[in-house]
Structures are given as structure tokens and as C-alpha cells.
Amino acid sequence: xxxxxxxxxxxxxxxxxxxxxxxxxxxxxxxxxxxxxxxxxxxxxxxxxxxxxxxxxxxxxxxxxxxxxxxxxxxxxxxxxxxxxxxxxxxxxxxxxxxxxxxxxxxxxxxxxxxxxxxxxxxxxxxxxxxxxxxxxxxxxxxxxxxxxxxxxxxxxxxxxxxxxxxxxx
Numbered sequence: 001x002x003x004x005x006x007x008x009x010x011x012x013x014x015x016x017x018x019x020x021x022x023x024x025x026x027x028x029x030x031x032x033x034x035x036x037x038x039x040x041x042x043x044x045x046x047x048x049x050x051x052x053x054x055x056x057x058x059x060x061x062x063x064x065x066x067x068x069x070x071x072x073x074x075x076x077x078x079x080x081x082x083x084x085x086x087x088x089x090x091x092x093x094x095x096x097x098x099x100x101x102x103x104x105x106x107x108x109x110x111x112x113x114x115x116x117x118x119x120x121x122x123x124x125x126x127x128x129x130x131x132x133x134x135x136x137x138x139x140x141x142x143x144x145x146x147x148x149x150x151x152x153x154x155x156x157x158x159x160x161x162x163x164x165x166x167x168x169x170x
Contacts, residue, residue: 030144034062035104037138042121042152043114044130052078052128054119054136054150055112060104067141069101071119077134079123086115095120101141130154 035058042054060066071081083098093115102117104110112118119136121128128134130152138146 029062031066031068031140031142032138032144032146034060034064035066035068035138035140035146036061037146037148039111040136040148040150042128042134042150043155044152045124045128047127049127050122050124052121052124053084053114054081054121055114056119056148057109057111058102058104059109060106063106065106066104067101068104068138069141070139072137072139073121073134076125078121078125080121081136082120082122083117084120085117128152130156 037056037058039055039057041056042052045052058066058068068083070083073081083102084095085098086093086095088094097120098117102110110117131154133149133151136148136150138148140146
């Protein structure tokens with residue numbers, strides 16, 4: 001009987017050490033490793049457009065806040081990307097840069113979608129063509145990065161209220 005109790009005690013100590021090690025590993029993970037990104041897409045643009053927009057769903061399953069501070073694309077796509085939000089100001093829709101980034105609380109999700117927060121892609125080198133894709137690199141407050149493949153969606157046959165629902169997901 002004593003051996004059974006002793007074995008149970010050793011088992012509990014080992015499990016506690018395993019759980020503590022797993023939590024330490026979670027704490028050591030970067031923001032880019034902890035964030036879950038899906039529903040990534042961009043709107044197609046017309047031929048002479050100088051800017052475009054991309055969207056995503058950002059989920060933080062970790063126990064710590066994650067802060068997205070920026071994004072970038074290859075210079076062959078555009079000269080810069082900013083985090084923007086569309087707001088109603090004095091009866092007019094206006095875009096504003098989110099200079100402090102986007103904070104995602106533990107267990108929370110943020111939807112970047114038309115009419116709200118989005119990646120503003122500026123200085124386009126050419127149109128964003130439906131059916132093609134490009135790479136978007138997310139930049140976090142801890143200087144970690146995550147690279148995404150962004151599919152460009154055809155918007156010609158979509159209703160305005162359906163624009164935030166991509167046909168495909170990454």
C-alpha cells in the first residue's frame with residue numbers, strides 16, 4: 001500500500017513539473033507564435049489604384065495581450081502597409097491610422113473587415129488581381145513576425161453586405 005501511495009505522489013510531482021514546463025514554454029512563445037490568423041483576404045483593385053486593403057481574423061488564445069504594431073509587403077507589391085480603421089466622423093466615413101497598433105486581449109478575437117479595421121496597402125506597384133495572392137508580414141510589439149499568404153478576391157459579383165465573407169480561407 002505504501003508503494004502505491006509513493007508511486008501516486010511521484011506521478012503527481014512529475015505531472016506538476018510537466019505542466020509548469022508547458023506553461024513556461026507558452027510564456028516564452030513570441031506574439032507571432034501565439035496569434036491565430038485566419039480568414040485572410042484582400043480586395044481586388046482597379047488597374048490604376050494606388051492603394052488597396054487586406055483583411056483577417058486575429059485570435060489570441062494565450063494568457064497575455066498580443067499587440068500587432070504593423071505589417072509589410074514586398075516592395076514589388078507596394079511601398080508600405082499601415083493598420084487603419086474606418087470611422088464615422090461628422091457624418092462622413094474616414095480612415096485613420098492606428099498608430100498604437102491593435103491590442104488583442106487574452107482569449108479575444110479582432111475582425112479586420114471592410115468598414116472597420118484593415119491593412120491599408122499603399123503605393124501599389126500594380127493592381128491586386130483576383131485569383132492571385134501576395135505575402136503579408138505581420139509585425140508584433142515583441143519584434144516577432146508572422147508571414148501570411150493573402151488571396152485576392154473578385155469583388156465584381158458580390159453584394160456590399162457580403163463583401164466581408166471571403167470565398168476561400170487561408
